[in-house]
Amino acid sequence: MARVVVDVMLKPEILDPQGQAVQRALPRLGFEGIADVRQGKRFELDVEGPVDDAALARIHEMAETFLANTVIEDFVVKVES
Amino acid sequence: MARVVVDVMLKPEILDPQGQAVQRALPRLGFEGIADVRQGKRFELDVEGPVDDAALARIHEMAETFLANTVIEDFVVKVES
Amino acid sequence: MTARIGVVTFPGTLDDRDALRAARIAGAEPVSLWHRDKDLHQVDAVVLAGGFSYGDYLRAGAISRFSPVMETIIEQARSGLPVLGICNGFQVLTEAHLLPGAMLRNDHLHFVCRDQKLRVENATTAWTADYEAGQEISVPLKNMDGRYVADERVLDELEAEGRVAFRYLGGNPNGSLRDIAGITNAAGNVVGLMPHPEHAVEPLVGTGRTDGLGFFTSILKKLVSA
Amino acid sequence: MTLDTVKHAGGTPDVEQPWAELGLKQDEYARIREILGRRPTGAELAMYSVMWSEHCSYKSSKVHLKQFSEKKPESDAMLVGIGENAGVVDVGQGYAVTFKVESHNHPSYIEPYQGAATGIGGIVRDILAMGARPVAVVDPLRFGAADHPDTKRVLPGVVAGIGGYGNCLGLPNIGGEVVFDSCYQGNPLVNAGCIGVMKHEDLHLAKASGPGNKVILYGARTGGDGIGGVSVLASETFDAAGKPTKRPAVQVGDPFQEKLLIECTLEIFREKLVAGIQDLGGAGLSCATSELASAGSGGMRVELDTVPLRDATLSPEEILMSESQERMCAVVEPDKVERFLAICEKWDVIATVIGEVTDGERLEIYWHGEQIVDVPPRSVAHEGPTYHRPYARPEWQDALQADDAGTLPRPGTGAELKDQVLKLVAHPNQASKAWITDQYDRFVQGNTVLAQPEDAGMIRIDEETNLGVAMATDGNGRYAKLDPYTGAQLALAEAYRNVAASGARPLAISDCLNFGSPEDPAVMWQFAEVTRGLADGCLELGTPVTGGNVSLYNQTGEVAIHPTPVVAVLGVIDDVTRRTPIAFAEEGQLLYLLGDTREEFGGSAWSEVVHGHLGGLPPRVDLAREKLLGEILISASRDGMIDAAHDLSDGGLVQAVVESCLRGGTGARLVVPDGLDAFTFLFSESAGRAVVAVPRSEELRFTDMCGARGLPATRIGVVDGTELDVQGEFGVSLDELRTAHEATVPALLA
Numbered sequence A, B: 001m002a003r004v005v006v007d008v009m010l011k012p013e014i015l016d017p018q019g020q021a022v023q024r025a026l027p028r029l030g031f032e033g034i035a036d037v038r039q040g041k042r043f044e045l046d047v048e049g050p051v052d053d054a055a056l057a058r059i060h061e062m063a064e065t066f067l068a069n070t071v072i073e074d075f076v077v078k079v080e081s
Numbered sequence C: 001m002t003a004r005i006g007v008v009t010f011p012g013t014l015d016d017r018d019a020l021r022a023a024r025i026a027g028a029e030p031v032s033l034w035h036r037d038k039d040l041h042q043v044d045a046v047v048l049a050g051g052f053s054y055g056d057y058l059r060a061g062a063i064s065r066f067s068p069v070m071e072t073i074i075e076q077a078r079s080g081l082p083v084l085g086i087c088n089g090f091q092v093l094t095e096a097h098l099l100p101g102a103m104l105r106n107d108h109l110h111f112v113c114r115d116q117k118l119r120v121e122n123a124t125t126a127w128t129a130d131y132e133a134g135q136e137i138s139v140p141l142k143n144m145d146g147r148y149v150a151d152e153r154v155l156d157e158l159e160a161e162g163r164v165a166f167r168y169l170g171g172n173p174n175g176s177l178r179d180i181a182g183i184t185n186a187a188g189n190v191v192g193l194m195p196h197p198e199h200a201v202e203p204l205v206g207t208g209r210t211d212g213l214g215f216f217t218s219i220l221k222k223l224v225s226a
Numbered sequence D: 001m002t003l004d005t006v007k008h009a010g011g012t013p014d015v016e017q018p019w020a021e022l023g024l025k026q027d028e029y030a031r032i033r034e035i036l037g038r039r040p041t042g043a044e045l046a047m048y049s050v051m052w053s054e055h056c057s058y059k060s061s062k063v064h065l066k067q068f069s070e071k072k073p074e075s076d077a078m079l080v081g082i083g084e085n086a087g088v089v090d091v092g093q094g095y096a097v098t099f100k101v102e103s104h105n106h107p108s109y110i111e112p113y114q115g116a117a118t119g120i121g122g123i124v125r126d127i128l129a130m131g132a133r134p135v136a137v138v139d140p141l142r143f144g145a146a147d148h149p150d151t152k153r154v155l156p157g158v159v160a161g162i163g164g165y166g167n168c169l170g171l172p173n174i175g176g177e178v179v180f181d182s183c184y185q186g187n188p189l190v191n192a193g194c195i196g197v198m199k200h201e202d203l204h205l206a207k208a209s210g211p212g213n214k215v216i217l218y219g220a221r222t223g224g225d226g227i228g229g230v231s232v233l234a235s236e237t238f239d240a241a242g243k244p245t246k247r248p249a250v251q252v253g254d255p256f257q258e259k260l261l262i263e264c265t266l267e268i269f270r271e272k273l274v275a276g277i278q279d280l281g282g283a284g285l286s287c288a289t290s291e292l293a294s295a296g297s298g299g300m301r302v303e304l305d306t307v308p309l310r311d312a313t314l315s316p317e318e319i320l321m322s323e324s325q326e327r328m329c330a331v332v333e334p335d336k337v338e339r340f341l342a343i344c345e346k347w348d349v350i351a352t353v354i355g356e357v358t359d360g361e362r363l364e365i366y367w368h369g370e371q372i373v374d375v376p377p378r379s380v381a382h383e384g385p386t387y388h389r390p391y392a393r394p395e396w397q398d399a400l401q402a403d404d405a406g407t408l409p410r411p412g413t414g415a416e417l418k419d420q421v422l423k424l425v426a427h428p429n430q431a432s433k434a435w436i437t438d439q440y441d442r443f444v445q446g447n448t449v450l451a452q453p454e455d456a457g458m459i460r461i462d463e464e465t466n467l468g469v470a471m472a473t474d475g476n477g478r479y480a481k482l483d484p485y486t487g488a489q490l491a492l493a494e495a496y497r498n499v500a501a502s503g504a505r506p507l508a509i510s511d512c513l514n515f516g517s518p519e520d521p522a523v524m525w526q527f528a529e530v531t532r533g534l535a536d537g538c539l540e541l542g543t544p545v546t547g548g549n550v551s552l553y554n555q556t557g558e559v560a561i562h563p564t565p566v567v568a569v570l571g572v573i574d575d576v577t578r579r580t581p582i583a584f585a586e587e588g589q590l591l592y593l594l595g596d597t598r599e600e601f602g603g604s605a606w607s608e609v610v611h612g613h614l615g616g617l618p619p620r621v622d623l624a625r626e627k628l629l630g631e632i633l634i635s636a637s638r639d640g641m642i643d644a645a646h647d648l649s650d651g652g653l654v655q656a657v658v659e660s661c662l663r664g665g666t667g668a669r670l671v672v673p674d675g676l677d678a679f680t681f682l683f684s685e686s687a688g689r690a691v692v693a694v695p696r697s698e699e700l701r702f703t704d705m706c707g708a709r710g711l712p713a714t715r716i717g718v719v720d721g722t723e724l725d726v727q728g729e730f731g732v733s734l735d736e737l738r739t740a741h742e743a744t745v746p747a748l749l750a
Ligand SMILES: Nc1ncnc2c1ncn2[C@@H]1O[C@H](COP(=O)(O)OP(=O)(O)O)[C@@H](O)[C@H]1O
Pocket: D138, D139, D140, D141, D173, D174, D175, D176, D177, D178, D433, D436, D437, D451, D452, D453, D454, D455, D456, D457, D473, D474, D498, D647, D649, D650
């Protein structure tokens, strides 16, 4: 079965306290040199049938109306090889 | 600055209530043909300095000890082009 | 004659019984509405109660927003049906775009439960007419995803039109922009807020205050006099 | 691999079986063969191993737990006693209450969030299975040293997990404890309790009777969760590396699914659709089927292929052992099955008929049409091994008790007293836990009358009559280490006192007994002493033990935790409007100290905070006095003679007064009573005491009552001003006290 991934990240202008909390913790754990961290969501979809343009268009619509809230989030749809 | 992505997903055998809730909702929204959905986390790290083997090894360690709980989660480290 | 106030139960709704009780204490006839049922059973107003509908999975309110009962509510709210969204209900209203903006994880990343001071900024909505503008009230606040965000343009517009209905006092509990605790639509029939007025209607339980009763008496007066 | 059927097992007696890896002892394996008259099949071996584990069979503890039944006090309140999922007590007006405390210690160390979350999930299902609507949860917690890095990993995860799960279920969290002590490093204690309410006629028991009745599994699908978790996680000495198992040892909770399960089950109860019901917890289907069958008429037949799976590769043994959460098992008469399934469908809950009750006496399980289990269910569920483990008073006990805390240097001046008071109230163990408890919803359901930081949590259960129940949990491992027998009674006395201080009448208790390895005779002695102390104490107080939980092997290497009996006392109050809060709110009210104060500092908070010391004897226990104090507190609350009450426990009088002042936002002026020095007055931890605020108009009536009943009541001061003033010694402002008390925990964890 084909796998399609949808990555959803907060828009750059929206405060991301989760990412910040991770970033702040890193030096304490001995990890230096990370200038910024953003935390988002990754959805792995197992798609029945062919992942053609029509299927991708549907997934794009699904991401736009449901998986992401485009008021605050951006998303990217990718087919996994 | 270089970007490294760490994807953290629940191990396949671990229950993923979030992914299940999404999957169950899809048919109601008119999206058919998605056999399974898994929801995980995506961390985008902005790395200072070169992303060489040493840096990647450190990020790998960071993912293993901090970003993921390997009791229940798997992770993948990727350099974004 | 009294009014019928409907309270929606989604899978995972928690404060539906409290909202029904509050409606009853205010003198209204409480009516349970079920998420799968498109029919609103002739209610005069609807409360979307707090809780974790669908576990707040994906995003708070994101899955409930697509339920059959919401189809009817969205349609009728646009033509004037009074709707109050409390906490998870507020999240559903933003996800349904009946109210602008979005709700995000609290900036401190923890669930917060406390007695919260608010200022009623707009006392002309269907749900706030029993308060005075500027009145300070205390009601319980309890949420994980209570950080209200919207872009600057939307925020300015809300402020200019007096649509910021409630503001946090005594410390912003979740990082909401401009201390916004609740907003209204332009017509004043759809109101959403994070704190829980339905938990503040009896002196005996909760924080021991009854500051939240005004929401329910406001709507009742409006409906009965209409 | 060929399927290990009953037939196959009968013909292959010499096959090597992994009984040792599954945690069975040689003689236990031999006994299984004897019971069956052949070698067990793989599936049978799995069932026996998990059901005969320490966690499920109580094999080391049951000889001691027997005392709770043998010494049971006469009580009209008990409707259901030990042995069921949870005990049930009558609280009047046709209502019954069921409650229980359980541990989820080891899983919470490995995966703090999920471990704690599923701990809440499990105890809630226990309560639900009795036919009750869960109405509140409590969470007694113990962590390693507050400033240890691992505490920073474990505590926030545990708290978030308890909150994440409980909040999502809509159950108010109304109490608990947070204690830090380095003895819990590597072995944090995550205990969770739940209270449920029902009408008498709604009581349900876990038994499968009526041949032909259907067995329905409903709730989540079955996955590979926690396979081996029961035996590996909960029963073996925990090795830090963690044994890698093929399947996940950790269960992940889905509180949303559980919320649906609750609502669905309550609707099923309302329509009287079940003949028997059991939750699935440790040991999963193995436990549910064997216990249901064993408690019923004995026979049950299950088709394991029908179990809805999340992971199609699971073997039948794994399906039997899976600890997937959010599942229940019901026994339903055939003509009610359709309605049962319809209600499940309404709530989006998957439900499947997996078998039926038979008129035989065997539990028979089939896989692809072949029989893989054929056992007498009682032998699995109720007739597991019993150990009489050796126990002996440890040789260090005498030295520990001889190291008297009374000889520690005491503060000499008012300034030193003040300094030590500030240290005491700021110490992580005495500091405000609001940073933690504010992560729990205490208002949901709209019936919370009292919640943290009050002495007891209190829930209204009838809106018309204002009938309510109260609960407090307590346990002091330091006291129990010094003297386990007395320590257990002090835990009981403190929880009892807390409930009485809130105005409720204590009725019954549940307990969670957390100890090190039972294979260590010293630990076993502690366990024997604690159970003896608790049983004797309950007999004297008239509060039966309705059930509880034992958690053993809380130890790393040779080092065991302090013996930590956690006691939950349940009380009833006829009218919650008469509750007593802890806050000193009215200036001018008189403060009375009830009970006797002696020089008792062994195991005290003062000895820990100021001297880092643990030694001597714990405070003396006088249960008759506790009972009298309770009666006075309850009468005074009912008759409106007091406006506030706070029990005295760790930290002594000064800790209680500071908490009551901060809660009410008022100060207090105290006078050291004749015959006491200021230090003993402030810091002693003598049991059987409380401080109350009495309106001046009630003073005479109140002191007359105390006098007539023989309870010492000493006027120690007045509610007044904005500082705590101990006359002739020192004064300290409320602001300074508040900062000291409230800043500690956020600074450690935020
Ligand atoms: N983990 C917790 N969850 C809920 N409430 C808690 C927790 N820890 C402490 N509390 C509450 O904080 C208050 C103070 O706790 P504690 O000092 O242990 O009480 P006491 O000494 O009276 O037994 C009590 O109301 C208690 O229930």
